[in-house]
Amino acid sequence: MDARQLKERVRNTGLRFTKIRESLLELLLESGAPLSAPALLGLLHAKGITVNKTTIYRELDALGQRQIIRQVQLGGRAAQYEIIASDHHHHLVCLECKKVEDVDMLKDLDQEEKKITASTQFTVTSHSLEFYGICKGCKTTI
Numbered sequence: 001m002d003a004r005q006l007k008e009r010v011r012n013t014g015l016r017f018t019k020i021r022e023s024l025l026e027l028l029l030e031s032g033a034p035l036s037a038p039a040l041l042g043l044l045h046a047k048g049i050t051v052n053k054t055t056i057y058r059e060l061d062a063l064g065q066r067q068i069i070r071q072v073q074l075g076g077r078a079a080q081y082e083i084i085a086s087d088h089h090h091h092l093v094c095l096e097c098k099k100v101e102d103v104d105m106l107k108d109l110d111q112e113e114k115k116i117t118a119s120t121q122f123t124v125t126s127h128s129l130e131f132y133g134i135c136k137g138c139k140t141t142i
Helices: 003-012 019-031 037-046 053-065 110-120
Strands: 069-072 080-083 090-094 100-103 130-133
Touching: 003 019, 019 037, 019 053, 019 080, 037 053, 053 069
Parallel strands: 090 130
Antiparallel strands: 069 080, 090 100
């Protein structure tokens, strides 16, 4: 997804495309990994954009309610946020440097979700899957 497509998605939800919203989404798009609200606040301040913590959380909530971004919990860390792309993906989390990478699964988990529903009558509405370990960069320094 590029910035133009993202801007169109936001407009289609009825939200105005404000400078703060645009900057938040640019940061999430550029990062390629989920970011926490405090990290986003620091990056905005580094860009010279003055905004308070309450505004950040309000914006993240508004974007989340409209399915533009989602909150992810990775290994007990503070909530982090990422753009909801058209592709479903999971995460690789380095236990050393805390880097988070997206990983696509070759085999979709839809069949597993259907099996769970059939055998337990539990309706799966979403799932999250993270792999924890040591990234290539940290392996070379250990």
